[in-house]
Amino acid sequence: MSAESNLIQRAQVAGVIPTLVIEDIAHAVPLARALSEGGLNVLEITLRSDAALGAIHQIRQELPQLWVGAGTVRDVTAAKAAHAAGAQFLVSPGYLAPIGAYCRSQQLPLLPGVSSASEIMAAMADGYQFLKCFPAAVLGGTEWLDAMRGPFPELMFCPTGGINASAVESYLQRPN
Secondary structure, three states: OHHHHHHHHHHHHHHHOOOEEOOOOOHHHHHHHHHHHHHOOEEEEEEOOOOOOHHHHHOOOOHOOOOOEOOOOOHHHHHHHHHHOOOOEEEOOOOOHHHHHHHHHHHOOEEEEOOOOHHHHHHHHHOOOEEEEEEEEHOOHHHHHHHHHOOOOOEEEEEOOOOOOOOOOHHHOOOO
16 A cells, blocks of 8 residues: 555545644643544644654654644655654645655655645646645635546545634535
């Protein structure tokens, strides 16, 4: 199974991937444990705080049943640091070919962010079929997903950004 196929399969089983900003490392394991007990076993820890890499490492050490990724990966340096901390997949807000190349060289799944057809095509050219639609609500939400299904019927999207509880079901009903 390819790295991307593994990510797609886990995301589909999870249904929802919590995106976490952990400011205090002491909260990392208790929060991850609570999410796991609630049935959420795939987590994204964003690299938006000084505690992020330590949080990834601690969660991986103490809760090995979880699949833990690093989000807000904006360059190869961050990708390498997240991977070294134990991240099992990476998520980026946009797509950069060097990040994609690093992830492919490491067989590390990447969920690259896209917000336009051009970005989608760039990610596809590098072999990515599972993409992060970001910022989903600002882009048009489910209407954007429906529009992208026409020219890109083979792709799957993980929409993030501005999705509230009342919209979740509508997103989950989309085939892509």
